[in-house]
Amino acid sequence: MATVPNDHIIRILDSAIRVAPLQVEDNWRLQQVEAALSLVHLSGEKVVKIGEVFRSEVEKGIHEQPSSLQMENTYIPELPDGTEEGLFLALDLGGTNFRMILLELEHGKLIREEVKHYHIGEDMRIGCGEKLFDYLAECVSDFVKEQNLTGTTLPLGFTFSFPMIQKALDIGILVTWTKSFNCPSVVGRDAVQMLREAIHRRGDTHVEVVAVLNDTTGTLVQGAVLDSRTAIGLILGTGSNACYLERADKVQHWEVQRHGEKQVIIDIEWGAFGDNGVLDFVKTDYDRQVDQNSLIKNSFTFEKYISGKYMGEIVRVILQKLVKDGVVFNGKASEKLLTSGAFTTSFVSLIEQDTVDGVGNNTKDILDKLGLTSDEDDIEIVKYICEVVSNRAALLVSVCLAVLLKRMDRADVTIAVDGSLFKHHPRLKTWMNKYIKLLAPGKKFRLLLAEDGSGKGAGLVAAIALKLQKRFQET
Numbered sequence: 001m002a003t004v005p006n007d008h009i010i011r012i013l014d015s016a017i018r019v020a021p022l023q024v025e026d027n028w029r030l031q032q033v034e035a036a037l038s039l040v041h042l043s044g045e046k047v048v049k050i051g052e053v054f055r056s057e058v059e060k061g062i063h064e065q066p067s068s069l070q071m072e073n074t075y076i077p078e079l080p081d082g083t084e085e086g087l088f089l090a091l092d093l094g095g096t097n098f099r100m101i102l103l104e105l106e107h108g109k110l111i112r113e114e115v116k117h118y119h120i121g122e123d124m125r126i127g128c129g130e131k132l133f134d135y136l137a138e139c140v141s142d143f144v145k146e147q148n149l150t151g152t153t154l155p156l157g158f159t160f161s162f163p164m165i166q167k168a169l170d171i172g173i174l175v176t177w178t179k180s181f182n183c184p185s186v187v188g189r190d191a192v193q194m195l196r197e198a199i200h201r202r203g204d205t206h207v208e209v210v211a212v213l214n215d216t217t218g219t220l221v222q223g224a225v226l227d228s229r230t231a232i233g234l235i236l237g238t239g240s241n242a243c244y245l246e247r248a249d250k251v252q253h254w255e256v257q258r259h260g261e262k263q264v265i266i267d268i269e270w271g272a273f274g275d276n277g278v279l280d281f282v283k284t285d286y287d288r289q290v291d292q293n294s295l296i297k298n299s300f301t302f303e304k305y306i307s308g309k310y311m312g313e314i315v316r317v318i319l320q321k322l323v324k325d326g327v328v329f330n331g332k333a334s335e336k337l338l339t340s341g342a343f344t345t346s347f348v349s350l351i352e353q354d355t356v357d358g359v360g361n362n363t364k365d366i367l368d369k370l371g372l373t374s375d376e377d378d379i380e381i382v383k384y385i386c387e388v389v390s391n392r393a394a395l396l397v398s399v400c401l402a403v404l405l406k407r408m409d410r411a412d413v414t415i416a417v418d419g420s421l422f423k424h425h426p427r428l429k430t431w432m433n434k435y436i437k438l439l440a441p442g443k444k445f446r447l448l449l450a451e452d453g454s455g456k457g458a459g460l461v462a463a464i465a466l467k468l469q470k471r472f473q474e475t
């Protein structure tokens with residue numbers, strides 16, 4: 001297929017990414033808002049450059065050269081093929097809640113699912129690692145007892161949605177915490193080992209941790225059950241990340257014996273994209289401020305541009321600046337507007353819904369809730385900021401997906417997606433479809449919502465792990 005020259009793509013992008021102009025009565029306010037947002041808007045040229053940088057980081061990461069992308073081998077060389085059978089447990093840890101799930105598979109199909117949510121308080125998320133894992137083991141035991149399965153040997157797939165160095169399918173060394181977690185003593189340790197030890201300390205169940213995986217991996221695997229063309233897994237939720245099926249011969253990091261694998265899932269860990277400075281040309285003062293307000297500073301650059309934990313916060317710091325300059329809310333902030341985290345990404349989705357519908361009171365209601373007195377222009381400005389920030393996220397995600405599609409060289413790829421941001425934002429998906437098409441011309445793809453990949457996918461990965469164990473023992 002002939003490649004489309006960059007300057008042509010840049011021209012098309014520049015006309016395609018324009019958001020609807022801000023409509024306010026007061027020209028001074030209009031100019032102030034535009035000036036404040038000028039660097040948040042991405043030009044076609046910048047987008048293409050981001051794609052080039054991402055492609056180069058992917059290439060370096062896969063060759064184990066210094067890169068902000070881990071490109072981690074997950075050691076999952078195959079997707080479900082309909083032979084998965086039996087009872088499996090999944091433990092899904094990544095957000096502020098975690099879940100235990102019991103899955104029964106018959107011929108690869110889910111015939112029974114029991115789920116229980118457990119809350120993890122801040123003292124658990126930010127504190128001593130042993131305490132966290134003891135709590136996880138306590139919940140495993142509680143769930144197994146509730147299911148009347150204490151005497152049964154149960155294989156468990158552990159979805160641990162944080163960056164790990166994987167030395168095998170059941171070894172995951174935590175690189176750094178992200179999102180709302182920070183238990184420093186776990187960093188550099190094997191999360192599987194810690195969970196196994198905690199389960200053994202209790203000694204009241206027969207649970208065997210057979211695989212550790214990332215939520216993107218679970219999403220890809222679950223997506224493959226829904227659509228066999230699935231070859232990319234994407235999470236756009238509190239955090240963000242993607243994984244894809246890579247040709248095994250291209251993968252250098254392989255710590256276990258190879259068994260003639262043709263492909264393997266690679267966990268990109270794209271949240272850290274730019275941590276080495278390669279994305280500094282995108283960074284605005286608002287992004288710097290968001291980073292400074294975050295739990296773990298100077299890390300997860302890309303995630304802080306695009307994910308649910310941070311998008312609302314970007315809007316908040318922009319509004320804070322506009323209040324200071326007397327452009328919005330009559331120059332008066334409220335206590336909530338000055339509180340980091342108070343403007344959530346769910347607000348951004350609701351405000352975007354007003355813009356999409358052309359009517360609606362979400363924006364006004366949210367501003368009231370935040371204790372802000374707003375006029376008509378304020379409302380238009382807040383809607384505009386949410387649009388610009390959301391649009392930037394859509395572009396950033398799309399350009400990276402386009403690079404993957406071009407790299408994979410498959411005729412047709414389904415991208416399995418999950419995550420609260422993707423599900424609740426009213427037009428992220430529409431923008432992504434449009435931008436990916438422009439950035440990867442001629443590539444056939446679709447975005448498929450694969451709900452609960454981190455739960456169902458963990459059960460499926462546990463089943464694959466058992467199949468592999470059996471096969472390797474026989475050979």
Ligand code: BGC
Binds near residue numbers: 160161162163238269
């Ligand atoms: C983690 C990833 C995860 C993503 C989505 C990021 O913060 O580093 O491992 O896949 O969040 O949950």
